Amino acid sequence: MTRLGMVIDLKKCTGCYACSIACKAANNTPPGVTWARVLKKETGEDAPGERVTLPVLRMHCAIRPA
Numbered sequence: 001m002t003r004l005g006m007v008i009d010l011k012k013c014t015g016c017y018a019c020s021i022a023c024k025a026a027n028n029t030p031p032g033v034t035w036a037r038v039l040k041k042e043t044g045e046d047a048p049g050e051r052v053t054l055p056v057l058r059m060h061c062a063i064r065p066a
Contacts, residue, residue: 008055015040015053023057 015038023029023036037056042049 006057008057010052010054013038013053013055015051019055019057 017038020034020036020038024034027035029035035058039054039056041052041054043052044050
């Protein structure tokens with residue numbers, strides 16, 4: 001069985017939700033169902049702190065033969 005992995009450079013993630021939109025469109029999920037989320041958090045005690053974004057992907061995509 002083939003297993004795939006995905007590497008995401010978190011330094012380049014801007015939190016634009018493009019991965020969530022692409023996943024939703026590719027998998028035709030119903031309203032309210034999202035398999036790819038983007039978590040956002042501000043760190044630091046001084047405002048405005050550093051914003052950290054973390055894409056959370058559930059890897060539901062099927063492997064399509066070439």
